[in-house]
Amino acid sequence: MENLRQDLEMLYKLQSYDTKVDNLKKQIQQTLVKIEEKKQDLQDKCADVESQKKSFVELSSVKKEKEALLNFKEELISKHSQEINTVKSNEIYKALLLELEKAKVDKSKFEDEILELMDTIDKGALIVKSLDKNYQNFETKIKSDIIEMEALIENLKKEIVSVEIFRKEQESKVSKSIFLQYERLREGREGIGLALIDGESCGACGMMLRPQLINQAQKGQELVFCDNCSRILFKK
Ligand SMILES: [Zn+2]
Numbered sequence: 001m002e003n004l005r006q007d008l009e010m011l012y013k014l015q016s017y018d019t020k021v022d023n024l025k026k027q028i029q030q031t032l033v034k035i036e037e038k039k040q041d042l043q044d045k046c047a048d049v050e051s052q053k054k055s056f057v058e059l060s061s062v063k064k065e066k067e068a069l070l071n072f073k074e075e076l077i078s079k080h081s082q083e084i085n086t087v088k089s090n091e092i093y094k095a096l097l098l099e100l101e102k103a104k105v106d107k108s109k110f111e112d113e114i115l116e117l118m119d120t121i122d123k124g125a126l127i128v129k130s131l132d133k134n135y136q137n138f139e140t141k142i143k144s145d146i147i148e149m150e151a152l153i154e155n156l157k158k159e160i161v162s163v164e165i166f167r168k169e170q171e172s173k174v175s176k177s178i179f180l181q182y183e184r185l186r187e188g189r190e191g192i193g194l195a196l197i198d199g200e201s202c203g204a205c206g207m208m209l210r211p212q213l214i215n216q217a218q219k220g221q222e223l224v225f226c227d228n229c230s231r232i233l234f235k236k
């Protein structure tokens with residue numbers, strides 16, 4: 001009787017180490033998820049900045065197209081200006097004059113548009129610069145957050161190693177057969193194989209216990225299990 005009670009006492013302590021290790025592992029998992037989220041944030045931000053920059057890059061190619069059109073009009077104007085001096089027919093002269101006028105109007109329109117584009121591109125360059133700066137700051141912050149979280153994980157791992165040393169030592173104090181049952185019960189029960197009796201209920205699942213079970217557990221002559229969750233019951 002005394003042996004079983006002692007075993008369960010030792011097992012109870014062992015479980016506190018197991019719970020500690022489980023919690024530390026959970027913290028590591030949560031931190032890893034956070035790191036992934038941070039990396040994703042950075043990727044999203046990068047994509048966002050790139051797409052904003054893209055619209056300004058596109059403006060430059062629009063400007064180039066306009067310049068090519070302007071060039072074409074200027075050539076046309078110079079060609080017509082020469083032709084108009086050599087024309088003999090009045091009708092052709094009139095037609096050329098009309099075309100020349102039209103080309104001049106177009107040329108002036110393109111010049112205005114190009115000036116406007118240049119202005120927008122200048123403003124865009126400032127925006128791009130601030131976007132880049134903003135992204136750099138964001139990246140620095142994210143990277144330092146990640147380094148901090150990685151350091152935290154390292155510390156948690158070290159803590160696990162030291163708790164596991166105590167746990168191993170505690171394991172040697174528990175009878176092998178009870179330990180093995182406990183290990184089996186831990187699986188699928190959130191790592192809890194041993195339940196303290198809390199008043200009249202199972203301290204793990206909360207189910208009301210039969211008085212007979214509580215009695216048996218109190219006597220400590222045999223292992224008693226919760227009818228509902230099957231965990232080993234222990235009355236302190
Ligand atoms: Zn239970």
